[in-house]
Amino acid sequence: MSKKTDPSPERQVLRSELRRLEGAALRGRNRTDAIAETNRRLQEDQLPQLSPTTVGGWFEKGTPAQDFNVLWALVEVLLEWSGQPRPDTLTGPARATAAARWTNTKELWKTRWEQARAAQSVGAAPDWSRAAVKAYLAAVHKTAGAHPYPDLWGDTHLPDLTDVYVRQQATPQTDEHDGPGPSSATPARSAVGRAQHAEEVFLTGSSITVLLAPAGSGKSTLLRTYRAASAGRWLDGEVDAAVPVLVNATALARAAPLPAALAKATTGELTRRGLLEELTADLFRHPPRHRTPWLVLIDGLDEIPEADTRRTMLQLLTQTAAAQPALYRFVVATRPLPTRELHDLGSHVPRFELQLFSPQDLRTYATNWLQDLDDPARHAQTFMAGLARTGLDVLARTPLIAFLLCRLYKADPGRPLPNGRSGVYQECIELLYDLNTHKDIKTTHDEAIRHLKNRHQIPRDNLAAEQAARQVRENLPELIDYLAHTRINGNTAPATEILTSHLHVIRPPRLKERLWHAFIGDLLRPTGLLTEHEDDFHFRHQTFLEYHAARHTTRDEQACTRLLDQLFPPGRQPRVPNPEPSYLGFLLDALLSSPGGIADETTSRIEALTSQGGSSTCAFLVEQVDFKTRLPTKPTASRLTCFARNEALDGFTRVQAAQGLAGVEGYRDAGVDRLTALADDTALHGFERMRAAEALAGMEGHRDLAAQTYAQLAADTTLHVIDRWNSAEVLTAMEGYRDLAAQTYAQLAADTTLHGTSRVKAAETLAEMDEYQIPGADHLVCLTRDTTLDGFARTCANEVLAGMEGYRDLAAQTYAQLAADTTHDGSTRRLAAEALAGMEGYRDLAAQTYAQLAADTTVGGLTREGAAEALAGMDEYRDMGVHHLISLTSDATLDGLARAWATEALTDLGLGVPDSDDEAVR
Numbered sequence: 001m002s003k004k005t006d007p008s009p010e011r012q013v014l015r016s017e018l019r020r021l022e023g024a025a026l027r028g029r030n031r032t033d034a035i036a037e038t039n040r041r042l043q044e045d046q047l048p049q050l051s052p053t054t055v056g057g058w059f060e061k062g063t064p065a066q067d068f069n070v071l072w073a074l075v076e077v078l079l080e081w082s083g084q085p086r087p088d089t090l091t092g093p094a095r096a097t098a099a100a101r102w103t104n105t106k107e108l109w110k111t112r113w114e115q116a117r118a119a120q121s122v123g124a125a126p127d128w129s130r131a132a133v134k135a136y137l138a139a140v141h142k143t144a145g146a147h148p149y150p151d152l153w154g155d156t157h158l159p160d161l162t163d164v165y166v167r168q169q170a171t172p173q174t175d176e177h178d179g180p181g182p183s184s185a186t187p188a189r190s191a192v193g194r195a196q197h198a199e200e201v202f203l204t205g206s207s208i209t210v211l212l213a214p215a216g217s218g219k220s221t222l223l224r225t226y227r228a229a230s231a232g233r234w235l236d237g238e239v240d241a242a243v244p245v246l247v248n249a250t251a252l253a254r255a256a257p258l259p260a261a262l263a264k265a266t267t268g269e270l271t272r273r274g275l276l277e278e279l280t281a282d283l284f285r286h287p288p289r290h291r292t293p294w295l296v297l298i299d300g301l302d303e304i305p306e307a308d309t310r311r312t313m314l315q316l317l318t319q320t321a322a323a324q325p326a327l328y329r330f331v332v333a334t335r336p337l338p339t340r341e342l343h344d345l346g347s348h349v350p351r352f353e354l355q356l357f358s359p360q361d362l363r364t365y366a367t368n369w370l371q372d373l374d375d376p377a378r379h380a381q382t383f384m385a386g387l388a389r390t391g392l393d394v395l396a397r398t399p400l401i402a403f404l405l406c407r408l409y410k411a412d413p414g415r416p417l418p419n420g421r422s423g424v425y426q427e428c429i430e431l432l433y434d435l436n437t438h439k440d441i442k443t444t445h446d447e448a449i450r451h452l453k454n455r456h457q458i459p460r461d462n463l464a465a466e467q468a469a470r471q472v473r474e475n476l477p478e479l480i481d482y483l484a485h486t487r488i489n490g491n492t493a494p495a496t497e498i499l500t501s502h503l504h505v506i507r508p509p510r511l512k513e514r515l516w517h518a519f520i521g522d523l524l525r526p527t528g529l530l531t532e533h534e535d536d537f538h539f540r541h542q543t544f545l546e547y548h549a550a551r552h553t554t555r556d557e558q559a560c561t562r563l564l565d566q567l568f569p570p571g572r573q574p575r576v577p578n579p580e581p582s583y584l585g586f587l588l589d590a591l592l593s594s595p596g597g598i599a600d601e602t603t604s605r606i607e608a609l610t611s612q613g614g615s616s617t618c619a620f621l622v623e624q625v626d627f628k629t630r631l632p633t634k635p636t637a638s639r640l641t642c643f644a645r646n647e648a649l650d651g652f653t654r655v656q657a658a659q660g661l662a663g664v665e666g667y668r669d670a671g672v673d674r675l676t677a678l679a680d681d682t683a684l685h686g687f688e689r690m691r692a693a694e695a696l697a698g699m700e701g702h703r704d705l706a707a708q709t710y711a712q713l714a715a716d717t718t719l720h721v722i723d724r725w726n727s728a729e730v731l732t733a734m735e736g737y738r739d740l741a742a743q744t745y746a747q748l749a750a751d752t753t754l755h756g757t758s759r760v761k762a763a764e765t766l767a768e769m770d771e772y773q774i775p776g777a778d779h780l781v782c783l784t785r786d787t788t789l790d791g792f793a794r795t796c797a798n799e800v801l802a803g804m805e806g807y808r809d810l811a812a813q814t815y816a817q818l819a820a821d822t823t824h825d826g827s828t829r830r831l832a833a834e835a836l837a838g839m840e841g842y843r844d845l846a847a848q849t850y851a852q853l854a855a856d857t858t859v860g861g862l863t864r865e866g867a868a869e870a871l872a873g874m875d876e877y878r879d880m881g882v883h884h885l886i887s888l889t890s891d892a893t894l895d896g897l898a899r900a901w902a903t904e905a906l907t908d909l910g911l912g913v914p915d916s917d918d919e920a921v922r
Contacts, residue, residue, distance in 0.1 A: 009326040010115040011062030011290070017112060018059050020430045023640060024080035031055065034081070038074045050074065060343075064116040068109075075109055107256070112323060131289045133243070136279060137231040138410040139270040140244075144228035147403075148541075158407075164368040166361045168209070168218055168399070170198040170352040194729055195355060198222055202230075202295065202331055203241065204350045207321035210342060211333040213354035215543050215582040219333040222354065223297045230295075242295035242329055243288040247300040249334075250492070253309055258320060258328070259284035262296065268533050286327070286431040293329050301334035302580075303542055305490040311341055318345060335580070359700040360735070363385075365399075373413070383409050386417045386699075391665045393700055395421060395628045402539065404428050420628040421587040425547040432528045445473050448522035455515065465510040473523055475504040476781045480529055481555070482546035484539060488583065488701040495530070495537040496520045510654025543582060550586035550916050560591055560598045568605035574612055585627035592630040608878045610639045615653040618643045622660035637664045644674045651688030654678055659695040672702060679709045682716070686723025689713055697734065707737045714744045717753045724748070725758070732765075744771045749779040756793025759783060764800045777807055791828030794818060795835065802839060812842040819849045822856070826863030829853060833867060837874075847877045854884040862899025864888060869905045882911060 007015065022031065032052065032168055039049045047070055057063040080086060089097040139661045145160035171194070201211050202220075213219050227244040232242060247265040252258070257350035259281040287293055300319075304310050317330050332794035342351070351898020357365060367380040387393040387405070394401045404424055405417060411431055418427045453466040472479065479499055486498050494516040498504050507516045521537070524530050529544070530537040539545035541622070554560050567577040577584055591602040610617050621640060624631055643649060643657035655678050678684060693713060693748035697706035713719060713727035728748060732741040748754065767776025783789065783797035795818055802811035815836035819829045833853055837846040840897065853859065853867035865888055872881025888894060888902040 008116075010112075010324075013062070013325050014112050014116040015059065015062030017109075018062075021075065021078045021082065022059070024083075025078040027081075029081065031059075034077050035076065037077050041077070042070065045069075045073075047073065058328055060076065062116055062494060064113050064709070068113050071113055071685055072106060072109060076355065079105065080546060085405075109810070115324060115326075120442075125628055130289075132277065132279060134235075135277060136245075136266065136270070136283075137234050139273040139275040140231035141235055142228055142273040143224060143270075144232065146224070148224055149316060159369065159372075161221070161225070163371070164365060164917070165221070166357065166365045166368070168198045168222065168357070168361070169195040170201055171195045171355060173212070173351040173353055192760045194726065195543070198352075198354060201352045201354075202244070205241070206329070206348075206350050208317055208330045208332065208343070208345060208349050210349060210351040211331060211354055212336050212351060214335055214398070215546075216398045216541070217354050217356060218399035218486060219354060219613050221399065222297055223331070223333055227297060239292075239827045242293050244295040245284070246299065247301050247306055249310075249313065249332075250544075252298065252313060252316075253304050253492075258316075262294075276567055285498055291326065292851050293325070293327055296328055296330045298330060298332045300542065301332050302337060305488065307338070307341060310337070312345065314341070314345060320823065335582075335826070353633065356698075357399060357402060358397070358698060359393075359703075362393075362397055362402055365479060366406055370410060373410070379409075379413060382413070388700065390417050390419055391628065391663075392417060392419075392424075394626065394698075395661050397698070400543065403521055404690045407431070409881070418587065420629075420630055422550075422586060422593075425544065425586075429529070429547075432883075438828055444526045445523055448519055449473065451513075451522075452515065452519045456510065458510075459743045461508070461510045465511055468506060468508050468511070472505050472520065474529070475502075476523055477503065478552070478555070480524070480527070481548045481552035481631060484545045485552035488545055488549040489538070495524065496536070496801070507881075527731065543767050544584050546583040550583065550590050554590035557594070557598065560594050562697075563587060564598065564605070566593060568602075568609065574605070574609035576609065576616050581620075581623040584625055585629040588624060588629050595614075603635075606631065607635050607639075610635070613643070613646070615649060617651070618653050618657050620659075622656050622663075625660045625663045633665055633667075637661060637667045637670070640664065641670065641674070643677070647683075651678070651684035652691065654684075655688055655691045655695065658692065662695070662699065672699065672705070676705065676709065679713070682718050686713070686719040689719075690723060690727060690730070693728075697730075703734065707734055707740055710734075711740055711744050715747050715751075717751070721754060724754075725761075728762070728765075738769065742766055742769055742775070745769075746775060746779065749776075749783070753787070756783065756789035757796060759789075760793055760800065760814060763797065767800065767804065773804070776806055777801065781807075781810070784818075787823070791818060791821070791824035791832070795832050798832075799835060802835070808839065808841075812836060812839055812845060815839075816845055816849050819853055822858050826859035829859060830863050830866055834870070843874065843876075847871060847874055847880070850874075851880060851884065852875075854881075854888075857893070861888070861891075861894035861902065864894075865898050865902045865905070868902065872905065872909060878909075882906065882909065885909075 011134075022034075026034065035050050035052060035055055042049055048067070050070065058065065058071070058074075058698050084102075084105075085098060087095050087102060090098050096283055144160045147158055147161050160273045162431070195424055199222075201209055211219060211222070217258060223246055227246050230240050230244050234243065245262055245266060246269075247262055251265045252261050261277045263281045267275065271281075284294060301310060301313070304313070314332075317332070320328055321330060342349075356853060363380065363384060366383050367376060370376045370379045370383065373379045383406070384393070386409070387396050392405065393403075396405055400855075401421070401424060408415070408424070408427055408431060418424050449466060449469040452469050453462050456462040456465050479502060481503055483495055483498055491498055494517075500507060500516065502655045507513065521532075524537050525532060529539070529548075531540050532538075539548070552559075553563055567579075567584075568574060579587060581886040588602070588606075590696050592599050594602075607756065610621055618640070621636060621643075623635065625640075634771065640657045640661040644654050644661060646654065649657075655675065658671050658674035658678055660671070661674060662668050664671070675692045677696050679689050679696070681689065690710075693709040696702045696709060699706075710727045710731040714724045714731065716724065719727075725748075728741065728744050731737055731744060734741075745762045745766040749759050750765060751759065754762075760780070763776050763779035763783060765776075766779065769776070780796065780797045780801050784794050784801065786794065798811050798814045798818065801807045801814070815832045818824065818832035819830065819836065830853065836842055839846075850867045850871040853863050856864065865885070867882050868884035868888060870881070871877050872885060874881070887908050889899050889906070891899065
């Protein structure tokens with residue numbers, strides 16, 4: 001007999017979608033009715049009739065129809081029956097909307113049908129693609145040590161990424177933010193999933209997974225690190241669930257088909273890594289190997305400025321994943337977006353929040369960076385002290401900021417670290433210019449100007465070209481700021497084309513446009529501020545674009561005044577400004593450091609806003625404190641204190657405010673006190689109190705306090721068991737607190753307010769900690785003997801004991817006692833007997849236990865019959881089991897079903913039942 005195989009993934013999709021549609025449509029009808037109606041329509045259209053067998057193949061095996069029109073006829077009927085009206089039954093705008101919906105639906109079903117048809121004859125990728133995939137993987141593997149922005153300061157100035165990389169964690173999100181925040185883009189109110197290695201994001205098996213994190217949090221590094229590691233595994237002969245391929249979201253937004261966009265982006269990046277042949281779109285139209293999809297890693301969805309374009313892209317991914325599940329899976333990395341944008345993906349799509357560095361992670365990262373300095377431990381200590389002194393220690397937990405600050409420190413260890421985020425970016429750009437002196441940018445620019453003007457032999461044309469070119473070079477910093485400003489406002493045109501619209505970039509009439517654009521590119525290229533790929537110039541990171549855009553937006557007093565009125569319109573009710581928080585921070589920094597009265601007026605309007613109260617205002621303040629924006633210190637601290645103490649606000653907002661207060665210079669202790677108080681506040685939800693403890697754990701020097709707080713939360717009987725358990729797990733994951741964690745699990749195991757299974761789990765976890773195996777086992781023994789617990793919990797505790805060395809005899813005796821305990825129901829007692837029978841070396845005791853249970857009139861007949869049948873199945877105890885089965889067939893106190901089962905068991909054993917018992921059995 002041939003081995004039964006599952007349908008291909010494509011046919012499984014077709015099958016599941018048909019079943020889902022049928023479930024929604026057949027309300028009071030059946031499939032036969034649907035086939036009859038379909039055949040009536042097919043006859044009118046002179047198409048072949050459907051048989052129940054053919055349709056059954058569609059629903060049971062996903063077998064695709066020979067003719068799509070026949071399949072669509074049935075789908076049409078089911079769609080109508082499920083409540084989707086046909087366009088010809090409607091009028092006006094509703095008719096047009098319905099027509100578009102039916103057209104799209106038909107296309108989607110046709111794609112599913114085509115994929116199922118193709119899966120019948122096409123398995124693995126074409127032979128020609130194997131070499132291309134291997135070449136692709138080899139080139140990707142060479143990126144393993146490269147930073148996401150490798151030429152930011154030149155490869156010679158950066159350590160290998162593998163030498164400094166620190167693994168981050170990610171937290172699954174379960175509940176959406178439901179507050180009225182400015183963009184509903186604040187973290188989820190209840191991200192209750194336990195933090196795990198961030199690589200788990202790529203292993204969900206979901207068709208689409210979303211990775212959320214603020215600017216500079218390490219999303220790009222994570223995607224590239226995983227891609228390179230996976231390529232290495234494939235090359236070593238290991239098999240991953242998918243083959244990763246990376247593409248920036250802006251490349252997908254250019255309306256090119258997905259395979260073409262992947263081919264272009266990948267070829268453009270990997271040519272520098274030894275890729276010799278151009279990758280074709282056809283490569284990405286097939287699985288890289290049989291039953292293995294491409295894992296498309298999409299970076300920077302948030303960098304697409306238009307919300308409608310982002311939504312369209314997400315819809316495209318959803319449709320593509322549904323239509324081609326065996327070809328593509330997607331991981332989308334983005335900053336937090338308004339909830340409504342991600343809502344269209346559906347609640348089933350996994351979402352993870354990438355966690356920032358912990359204080360220990362930051363220390364490790366800095367130590368790795370400074371390894372080649374004399375006495376690296378001393379330098380790391382000095383660096384960390386500098387972060388604390390400047391208040392940058394929290395901001396530096398953002399990986400990009402940590403990267404920039406380590407680079408600044410390493411360039412000049414004796415130089416003080418900058419103040420605030422804008423200061424970091426300003427000094428980094430200055431350092432960039434210093435490190436690029438080897439490029440001799442002035443000479444390069446002079447040569448570009450000379451080359452441009454020498455194309456003209458007429459003196460006046462030569463002079464005009466030179467003057468225009470020099471004007472561009474003299475204003476190049478301002479032009480780069482202008483480019484950033486236009487890009488952040490949605491202009492996706494090529495950089496050289498954008499710059500030609502600036503007043504300082506006036507092309508002489510006799511100068512050809514292509515030469516002018518090429519010259520502008522020659523000036524941009526050596527600055528180091530931009531990178532060139534796909535025939536255009538791009539800022540190396542979104543935050544660099546934001547910094548330069550803010551410089552343009554606040555370039556003079558008039559521009560600052562205009563911006564201030566846009567952010568905080570005078571004469572209106574104050575509202576949180578619209579710009580994305582990271583960009584807003586750069587704008588506010590520029591306003592608050594402006595000369596004249598601009599800074600004072602900005603402060604006044606911020607205070608007017610924050611005096612209004614509310615969660616959105618609190619979120620605004622906390623975000624800007626986190627970015628180290630130059631907010632007025634005392635008023636900011638005062639407002640955050642009020643928010644943290646305001647019992648009318650939800651606990652999440654209050655914890656957020658206390659955490660923000662701790663980030664205000666000079667108010668760290670005040671914030672810690674507030675967080676501690678909130679963690680102890682029994683009026684708050686458990687996850688809100690855990691948020692407070694999490695905030696404490698993220699502060700250098702307060703891990704002991706955080707650990708004690710987690711232990712107290714785990715012991716708090718007023719909390720839900722899930723919150724208590726999560727607190728214990730987080731404590732266990734904190735390095736250096738193993739004894740406290742063990743003590744916490746011991747308390748949970750002994751807590752009579754918990755359900756028995758929770759206590760068993762706590763004792764089992766304790767026993768799994770090597771040095772606490774004996775105390776854990778002691779708790780398990782106590783739980784097996786605790787008559788206040790139900791039999792299932794006691795059996796579970798004994799099951800753990802049975803698997804522990806040195807406790808098998810005790811566990812076997814306990815199973816026998818549990819099976820004999822008449823205070824438990826029959827199913828629990830039989831479960832204990834079966835567990836005993838499954839233990840090697842205790843066959844006699846198990847047989848004795850089954851015999852006692854089969855003869856016990858205090859339990860139900862089915863339990864007794866099951867015990868007798870199990871006993872008969874043990875070769876050396878067959879006769880004893882048969883004896884009990886015969887007795888059960890004639891036991892008039894049992895119900896008919898138990899006696900019938902006993903008779904059937906005897907028949908299966910090749911035995912009959914005495915004639916005298918036949919009537920009783922019947």
